[in-house]
Amino acid sequence: MSILAFIPARSGSKRIPGKNVRPFAGHPLIAYAIQGALDSQLFSSVYVTSDCAEIGRVAQHYGADWIERPVEFSGDYSPDQEWIDHALGFVDGLGIACDEYAILRPTSPFRTAMTIKRAMWQWDHVACMKAVEPGFPPEKLWRIGKPAEMVPYIPGDAHLRQSSELPMVWKQAGSLEFRPRKWSTYQPFHTQGWEGYDLNRPEEWAFAEFLVANGDATTPQISRRPYA
Numbered sequence: 001m002s003i004l005a006f007i008p009a010r011s012g013s014k015r016i017p018g019k020n021v022r023p024f025a026g027h028p029l030i031a032y033a034i035q036g037a038l039d040s041q042l043f044s045s046v047y048v049t050s051d052c053a054e055i056g057r058v059a060q061h062y063g064a065d066w067i068e069r070p071v072e073f074s075g076d077y078s079p080d081q082e083w084i085d086h087a088l089g090f091v092d093g094l095g096i097a098c099d100e101y102a103i104l105r106p107t108s109p110f111r112t113a114m115t116i117k118r119a120m121w122q123w124d125h126v127a128c129m130k131a132v133e134p135g136f137p138p139e140k141l142w143r144i145g146k147p148a149e150m151v152p153y154i155p156g157d158a159h160l161r162q163s164s165e166l167p168m169v170w171k172q173a174g175s176l177e178f179r180p181r182k183w184s185t186y187q188p189f190h191t192q193g194w195e196g197y198d199l200n201r202p203e204e205w206a207f208a209e210f211l212v213a214n215g216d217a218t219t220p221q222i223s224r225r226p227y228a
Contacts, residue, residue, distance in 0.1 A: 049067040115191065
């Protein structure tokens with residue numbers, strides 16, 4: 001079975017500009033996603049899909065292949081399925097087999113090869129997986145309507161029930177996903193410790209640097225010289 005790794009890394013991050021190639025613990029952030037994928041030895045190829053040539057050069061320096069993503073699939077509101085379809089079309093055009101693929105986002109620098117392998121082993125190399133974490137009951141959420149009217153996110157009176165009566169729900173985390181080419185459902189994969197931690201805001205980045213400096217979290221070990 002041929003399994004590919006796709007690492008999405010567009011250039012237009014707003015909250016942390018240039019985050020995918022911003023230095024973190026000695027290397028560009030994206031280097032840890034590439035190293036974890038390579039260390040796992042599960043993938044026929046590791047691809048970074050990006051609209052940015054600089055990100056592509058960084059990816060190649062650290063051992064991945066670059067798929068040049070069209071700008072129209074790289075906007076703030078571009079759905080994942082657009083770049084996924086483009087990446088699959090790219091490898092199909094090269095005649096590269098892909099029975100299953102992983103999505104490894106560069107914003108999880110503490111995801112290691114063992115994290116990836118544990119996810120594969122848990123579901124016998126077949127099912128789709130998504131890292132998840134406990135979420136707050138949506139019955140207790142509200143939105144602001146017009147004009148400035150509080151409206152229950154879940155219609156009805158479920159918000160009046162005790163939280164203990166409501167079913168447990170889960171929030172998607174961006175650490176990893178596995179998908180066969182044809183899929184319909186996810187099975188849950190639960191990360192451990194800091195391995196599913198995502199860096200999407202400046203305060204999260206600062207906290208991740210604190211974790212590394214304090215020895216509380218570690219990244220995949222990279223032997224290559226830092227990209228310059």
